[in-house]
Amino acid sequence: MGLLSTLSIGTRGLFAAQLGMDVAGQNISNADVEGYSRKRLNSTPDYRYDGSFGQMGFGVDVISIERMRDTLIDQQIRRQNQQVGFFSTIDHTLEQIENVFTEPGDTGLQHYVDQFFDSWHNVVNNPDELSARTMVKTNAQILNDVFHNLSGELRALKENINEKIRVKVDRVNELAKELYNLNMEIGSVEIGEQNANDSRDKRDRILKELAGLIDINTVENEFGQISVTTSGNMLVSPAGYRQLEMTTKVVALPDGTENRSASIRFADSKRAYSPRDGEIAGLFDCRNKVIPEYERELDTVALALVEKINEIHEIGYSLNGYTGMSFFDPETTGASDINLSAEILSDVQNIAAATGGAPQQATRIAVAAGQMNFGSAPRQLSKTLGRLWDGTTAPPDSADERARNVVRGSVSVATGSGLTLQENVDYHIDYVSGTMQMLHNGYDGQALTVDFNYDTGQFNGPGDNSNAVRIAELRNELTMAPDPLGNETNTFSQYYSSFIGRLGLSRNEASANLETRTYLVQQYESHQEAIAGVSLDEEMAEIVKYQHTYTAAARVISTTSQMLDVLMNM
Numbered sequence: 001m002g003l004l005s006t007l008s009i010g011t012r013g014l015f016a017a018q019l020g021m022d023v024a025g026q027n028i029s030n031a032d033v034e035g036y037s038r039k040r041l042n043s044t045p046d047y048r049y050d051g052s053f054g055q056m057g058f059g060v061d062v063i064s065i066e067r068m069r070d071t072l073i074d075q076q077i078r079r080q081n082q083q084v085g086f087f088s089t090i091d092h093t094l095e096q097i098e099n100v101f102t103e104p105g106d107t108g109l110q111h112y113v114d115q116f117f118d119s120w121h122n123v124v125n126n127p128d129e130l131s132a133r134t135m136v137k138t139n140a141q142i143l144n145d146v147f148h149n150l151s152g153e154l155r156a157l158k159e160n161i162n163e164k165i166r167v168k169v170d171r172v173n174e175l176a177k178e179l180y181n182l183n184m185e186i187g188s189v190e191i192g193e194q195n196a197n198d199s200r201d202k203r204d205r206i207l208k209e210l211a212g213l214i215d216i217n218t219v220e221n222e223f224g225q226i227s228v229t230t231s232g233n234m235l236v237s238p239a240g241y242r243q244l245e246m247t248t249k250v251v252a253l254p255d256g257t258e259n260r261s262a263s264i265r266f267a268d269s270k271r272a273y274s275p276r277d278g279e280i281a282g283l284f285d286c287r288n289k290v291i292p293e294y295e296r297e298l299d300t301v302a303l304a305l306v307e308k309i310n311e312i313h314e315i316g317y318s319l320n321g322y323t324g325m326s327f328f329d330p331e332t333t334g335a336s337d338i339n340l341s342a343e344i345l346s347d348v349q350n351i352a353a354a355t356g357g358a359p360q361q362a363t364r365i366a367v368a369a370g371q372m373n374f375g376s377a378p379r380q381l382s383k384t385l386g387r388l389w390d391g392t393t394a395p396p397d398s399a400d401e402r403a404r405n406v407v408r409g410s411v412s413v414a415t416g417s418g419l420t421l422q423e424n425v426d427y428h429i430d431y432v433s434g435t436m437q438m439l440h441n442g443y444d445g446q447a448l449t450v451d452f453n454y455d456t457g458q459f460n461g462p463g464d465n466s467n468a469v470r471i472a473e474l475r476n477e478l479t480m481a482p483d484p485l486g487n488e489t490n491t492f493s494q495y496y497s498s499f500i501g502r503l504g505l506s507r508n509e510a511s512a513n514l515e516t517r518t519y520l521v522q523q524y525e526s527h528q529e530a531i532a533g534v535s536l537d538e539e540m541a542e543i544v545k546y547q548h549t550y551t552a553a554a555r556v557i558s559t560t561s562q563m564l565d566v567l568m569n570m
Contacts, residue, residue: 013553090283299334316352316467354464
């Protein structure tokens with residue numbers, strides 16, 4: 001072994017020390033960078049065989065720069081991050097729903113329901129005063145507006161979720177493209193048996209973010225490239241990546257509005273895609289299950305109010321002594337379109353605070369063939385067939401004369417052949433004026449028979465408050481949530497309070513799940529930080545070590561050089 005070999009040993013020592021300084025400097029520079037993994041220089045003694053002495057040292061050999069990271073912990077973090085994404089979305093949506101209902105408080109639905117029934121108590125005390133009836137109408141309209149606003153806010157939440165899904169899908173597409181590019185970058189480095197350390201750090205950060213959006217599983221090949229699947233579908237592979245796209249379905253609702261529902265599919269195959277976890281899965285769950293649940297509950301309360309109050313109001317008597325009028329629009333489909341009936345909107349005197357009379361069957365009305373005249377234009381609105389009457393007196397012939405009080409829902413119309421017609425399909429009944437109108441000319445030229453019940457009209461006078469008392473008492477009566485035997489178990493307030501209570505419990509459950517998953521992620525990240533995190537004290541010690549190594553290697557080279565000079569000058 002000669003001086004030239006010694007010079008080579010010193011040179012390799014300089015190189016290794018300089019590389020070690022670079023690695024330590026890189027660690028120190030990125031100590032505060034999220035997702036950075038500490039790097040370590042791996043080296044081994046180099047040697048060669050000497051015929052006289054056997055193996056002789058030949059300096060140091062740098063094997064690799066290794067990334068200090070536990071990939072199994074990364075998998076655990078990604079798995080829990082999917083749950084964090086899901087429950088954070090559920091928790092946030094439930095918080096928004098709580099903000100919509102604002103219960104308990106003076107702006108919540110319960111407050112306005114109480115005000116509405118309070119105004120009925122005022123009618124009980126002052127049944128003949130128009131001001132008391134006006135207050136009932138006003139509070140009912142306010143209550144309707146509250147229902148409309150709540151329904152609209154919940155619907156707006158669903159619309160906003162559609163837009164959020166679109167934003168998240170765009171981000172998934174961006175991350176999928178980045179992962180593919182990193183696959184190419186890592187493969188090109190590691191195919192030469194080197195480590196693509198910083199590229200792997202970046203890929204782990206992207207995978208963590210992607211796991212927060214959708215459920216993912218990863219498999220790595222021998223070249224360090226990964227395949228990412230989601231819900232059984234390939235998203236990224238060493239050969240390419242797939243993009244997602246949005247589709248929108250529009251559904252007409254019973255209240256006349258439209259519901260827009262966004263869905264996801266793969267752009268290449270057009271196959272529908274529904275993630276099983278992550279933020280996007282949470283958004284779908286909120287839009288399709290969570291929010292609709294509270295929409296249904298709100299509709300249930302609105303429809304119960306309409307049904308129960310109309311049921312009593314329709315058998316009561318107005319100030320003018322007429323009955324059969326609904327208080328709320330009987331065509332109401334839910335909270336979004338609850339409204340007062342046309343009779344109450346037109347005149348508060350039609351509020352039925354009194355009772356009296358008894359239903360009785362009228363004499364059958366026979367309509368001879370040819371009596372229905374629809375005019376020559378088929379699209380012309382059908383003309384009134386005539387007024388219903390009880391058959392005991394002369395038919396009303398005055399346009400201003402009201403017919404007897406027809407009992408709502410009791411009218412039956414049949415053709416001469418025995419075919420029973422359908423109300424609001426073949427004919428329409430105006431229960432206030434007692435008139436019947438055919439809706440199309442399909443039965444023109446046929447004989448019809450009309451049966452109905454009417455009220456005998458024993459009106460007890462404008463001072464009677466007995467029907468108002470019955471409506472006011474609905475506040476405390478069991479009107480909702482029937483048991484298996486059909487017995488109602490809740491008042492309006494109890495039912496509403498119960499589903500608001502369930503909302504609070506659901507929020508607590510979602511918050512607890514989110515807190516648990518967040519804690520697990522923090523614990524896993526803490527374990528990972530102990531492995532991959534940079535200790536400045538340790539890196540400073542490494543710098544001092546490499547500094548001394550570099551100085552000593554330089555001294556070896558300097559001394560060897562001097563020895564070579566002496567030898568060459570001999």
